[in-house]
Amino acid sequence: MITELPMGFSLLLSGILFTIGAIGALMRRNVLVVFMCIELMLNAVNLIFIASDRLLSSLSGNIFVFFIMTVAAVEAAVGLAIFVLVFRLKGTVNADEVNLLKG
Amino acid sequence: MGFTKVVYFTFAFIAILSSLLMVTRKNPIHSALWMILTFFSLAVIYLLYEAQFIAVAQVMVYAGAIMMLILFVIMLVNLEKGYGEGEESKSPLQKKKIAWLLVTTVFFVELLFCAVFFRMTGKTGDYTAEMVRSMGNAKTVGSLLYGKYLFPFEIASLMLLVGIVGAVVLTKKTK
Amino acid sequence: MRDFLWLIPLFPALGFLLNSAVGKRAKKGFISWVACLSVFFSFVVSLILFFEFLDLPPTARLFEQNIYSWISSGEFSVPIGFRIDPLSIIMCLVVTGVGFLIHVYSVGYMHDDPGYRRYFIYLNLFVFMMLLLVTANNILLMFVGWEGVGLCSYLLIGFWYEKDSAANAGMKAFIVNRVGDFGFLLGIFLLFVTLGSRGVWTLHFATIQQNAHLLGPVAGVITLLFFVGAMGKSAQIPLYVWLPDAMEGPTPVSSLIHAATMVTAGVYMIARLNFLYILAPETMFFVALIGVLTAFFAASIGFAQYDIKKVLAYSTISQLGFMFLAVGVGAFSAGIFHLMTHAFFKGLLFLGAGSVMHAMQGELDLRKMGGLKEKTPITYYTFFIACLAISGIPGFSGFFSKDEILWQAMSSPKGHILLWLLATITACMTAYYMFRLFFSVFHGPCRAPAEVIHHIHESPKIMTIPLMILAFLSVAGGYVGVPAVLGGGNLVGEFLAPVFSLSPHKEVTWRLVSEAWAATGEASHEAGLEITLMVVSVIMALTGIFLSYLFHLKNPALAERFVERNPRLYRLVHNKYYVDEIYHFVFVRGLFRLGDAAMGIVDNTLIEGTVNGTAKLLEGIGGRLRKIQTGYVQEYAFILVLGAIVIVGYLILYPLF
Numbered sequence: 001m002i003t004e005l006p007m008g009f010s011l012l013l014s015g016i017l018f019t020i021g022a023i024g025a026l027m028r029r030n031v032l033v034v035f036m037c038i039e040l041m042l043n044a045v046n047l048i049f050i051a052s053d054r055l056l057s058s059l060s061g062n063i064f065v066f067f068i069m070t071v072a073a074v075e076a077a078v079g080l081a082i083f084v085l086v087f088r089l090k091g092t093v094n095a096d097e098v099n100l101l102k103g
Numbered sequence: 104m105g106f107t108k109v110v111y112f113t114f115a116f117i118a119i120l121s122s123l124l125m126v127t128r129k130n131p132i133h134s135a136l137w138m139i140l141t142f143f144s145l146a147v148i149y150l151l152y153e154a155q156f157i158a159v160a161q162v163m164v165y166a167g168a169i170m171m172l173i174l175f176v177i178m179l180v181n182l183e184k185g186y187g188e189g190e191e192s193k194s195p196l197q198k199k200k201i202a203w204l205l206v207t208t209v210f211f212v213e214l215l216f217c218a219v220f221f222r223m224t225g226k227t228g229d230y231t232a233e234m235v236r237s238m239g240n241a242k243t244v245g246s247l248l249y250g251k252y253l254f255p256f257e258i259a260s261l262m263l264l265v266g267i268v269g270a271v272v273l274t275k276k277t278k
Numbered sequence: 279m280r281d282f283l284w285l286i287p288l289f290p291a292l293g294f295l296l297n298s299a300v301g302k303r304a305k306k307g308f309i310s311w312v313a314c315l316s317v318f319f320s321f322v323v324s325l326i327l328f329f330e331f332l333d334l335p336p337t338a339r340l341f342e343q344n345i346y347s348w349i350s351s352g353e354f355s356v357p358i359g360f361r362i363d364p365l366s367i368i369m370c371l372v373v374t375g376v377g378f379l380i381h382v383y384s385v386g387y388m389h390d391d392p393g394y395r396r397y398f399i400y401l402n403l404f405v406f407m408m409l410l411l412v413t414a415n416n417i418l419l420m421f422v423g424w425e426g427v428g429l430c431s432y433l434l435i436g437f438w439y440e441k442d443s444a445a446n447a448g449m450k451a452f453i454v455n456r457v458g459d460f461g462f463l464l465g466i467f468l469l470f471v472t473l474g475s476r477g478v479w480t481l482h483f484a485t486i487q488q489n490a491h492l493l494g495p496v497a498g499v500i501t502l503l504f505f506v507g508a509m510g511k512s513a514q515i516p517l518y519v520w521l522p523d524a525m526e527g528p529t530p531v532s533s534l535i536h537a538a539t540m541v542t543a544g545v546y547m548i549a550r551l552n553f554l555y556i557l558a559p560e561t562m563f564f565v566a567l568i569g570v571l572t573a574f575f576a577a578s579i580g581f582a583q584y585d586i587k588k589v590l591a592y593s594t595i596s597q598l599g600f601m602f603l604a605v606g607v608g609a610f611s612a613g614i615f616h617l618m619t620h621a622f623f624k625g626l627l628f629l630g631a632g633s634v635m636h637a638m639q640g641e642l643d644l645r646k647m648g649g650l651k652e653k654t655p656i657t658y659y660t661f662f663i664a665c666l667a668i669s670g671i672p673g674f675s676g677f678f679s680k681d682e683i684l685w686q687a688m689s690s691p692k693g694h695i696l697l698w699l700l701a702t703i704t705a706c707m708t709a710y711y712m713f714r715l716f717f718s719v720f721h722g723p724c725r726a727p728a729e730v731i732h733h734i735h736e737s738p739k740i741m742t743i744p745l746m747i748l749a750f751l752s753v754a755g756g757y758v759g760v761p762a763v764l765g766g767g768n769l770v771g772e773f774l775a776p777v778f779s780l781s782p783h784k785e786v787t788w789r790l791v792s793e794a795w796a797a798t799g800e801a802s803h804e805a806g807l808e809i810t811l812m813v814v815s816v817i818m819a820l821t822g823i824f825l826s827y828l829f830h831l832k833n834p835a836l837a838e839r840f841v842e843r844n845p846r847l848y849r850l851v852h853n854k855y856y857v858d859e860i861y862h863f864v865f866v867r868g869l870f871r872l873g874d875a876a877m878g879i880v881d882n883t884l885i886e887g888t889v890n891g892t893a894k895l896l897e898g899i900g901g902r903l904r905k906i907q908t909g910y911v912q913e914y915a916f917i918l919v920l921g922a923i924v925i926v927g928y929l930i931l932y933p934l935f
Contacts, residue, residue, distance in 0.1 A: 015217070023208075026916055033131055046161075054153065057231045059228070071262070076168075076169045084176065093180055095912055206920065206923070
């Protein structure tokens, strides 16, 4: 159904999403929003994998996306646990105020 | 243009728009909601690429579990503090961040470059579209997961276990 | 006995080790017997070897024995080996004989000293090192002995180390010696390398003698460097300054080391290396010149010193100058002969001075003495004999040896009339200041405080018997060298001739000279000249004695008026021509300033600067690099993005190149 679509569009879309995610991860002060931008970047990569699967008649990409999702889930769980701890310590969600490793 | 193309471009546009909105909202709950929309549109695009298993997994895991988790944490934090981010946009780090933004656009230009000048090498794999269609995407993916990629599958499950235990251990309040 | 040469140095070494091993509580009797007997046994062995020599024809008088191979590398080997020929047997006899007498004397002199054991340990070590020096059959082993006697000299000069002046004197002796030793070492190296470049790798005396002709003009430099060593060890100008200060040590030490043996090592060395010096006439002239200048200079200082031992020290320097004059004009055997007689009478003079100090309870200033003639008769008569000997009065040993030197200074192919003139004037001066000392100490009224006068007594027999033996030798020791012109056979000269004879076309030996005297008509002309010179020197000696009698016994006021009329001259001589002060100003302070500069530039700036600078550099770098760690997570994420940009950029651009 979709093979007529040249791959370039998906690359472009993925690139745009990835860049938006990168900019958001660097610019936003709220740590949770930063976290969501990281998830956006992961999804952009997922898109590339799926798109190239179709083009290359392979299912390895799908498998790999499966694992990326697994990892993202675990990372979300543990990362948010750590965030909760830092929040208990510092009392703020502002990324600029969490500079305990300054040296 | 065919039907698929229209759907594709529409949902691509929605994805970009909602991600932009997500990045720019002040209220984190709004950001989360726009994020969910982005995930949904990406799921539709996966469907267009005949990756049905992944599309469903996307909705269930990302839009369902992960975003729920994030929403809960946002509300937990907001409850204790109110959604103050602090309005000091004059800190020196803010000025640095403008510079970072400009540098990151360079990155975007590079990716653009790749997209435009992308060339295929001509190698292809085994799972042609017809074969997958005949067997069904989920079934094929399943046979691969439990066949060729069994070991990473087991590792993934172990990792999930570690994640569960870790999350609980980390956030336990010790008296 | 020829296979037992190693016994000669062995006995004193055993004495040294035994006395060291027994510990502090050893009884004085044990220590004395061990020390004296060890030297005595060496003397006996030397005597036996000497009589064996007399049985052999002159050309066969050479024993060599190697007991251990010290260095052995390819062609080159240095053994620990001994060489006994007429020269070294004479030196051995003098060292062990006079050494034995001085050991016996020391038993009495050092009787009340708390460092008794230490004294005899050092003394035995010294005799061992000196014997090593004179019996070595290669230059390196001789240098070991050379350094060893320097070390023992330091130890014994600074024997009473609690006294600052004694410790400093010991250091001064060692350091000045070291300057000389540096020259000596350079000489050894140059000799070794020069011979080596011609294919002969050796430091053995016999081998060097055979190959000496290979040296060419370098011989002049080599011999000059060796003479620098002799200047230090034998106290010639400019390195004599340590010897007067060395009088801080015990008097028997001054007698043995600084009169009879160690200071003569330089003369021995030149005599031993005569085959090198023959090749370098310029150096020999330099040696003779330094010798006669030193003799004159030191004698002049003796005129205005009031410390008994200092007068004797300057006298030693002066007599050493005579010995160097002798070897400088080619009269090697005359120099050695004078060395022998000097050991007798100078050793006696020092022991006599020790006896006087013992009587006067440690007084050294001769202005506070006088009139000891009646109270210490044995000391008086032996001292008198020694003074006559040193002045060169006929009949005593000093006459024969000193006259030999004066004659050779005039007549030898390398001699010169000016050398003879200066030497004869010095002989007159010698007589003067020795008798000045003699009259001041033993004649006239006693100027000491009353309670010291009360305690004046003759020394015990253990001290006076060596005095008497040495006095006998001071008289009889000269008769082995009676020159041909007076009817004697010049036994010493003949005995030493094989050592100093080289290839026939080079140098005339004593035998040839005496034959020439008898044969040709010129002989009588030469003989007449020699007798004339002899008479002149005797007249000079008697003049000196008479002048000193006039100034110091008959009419002391004359001496004082002279001093009043020439205050500046007197002060100059009394202060030893300010040589010590000049050295201090030039060398000592110069070195201190060099050291300060070195510390300032090298130590503080360079080394500390480098070390501290490195630390500061690292600190600076660290301080700047530290700023990367801001603690902001987003900044770290930005660095990640930068890295990604670089990598993607590389991947894009890679196919283009």
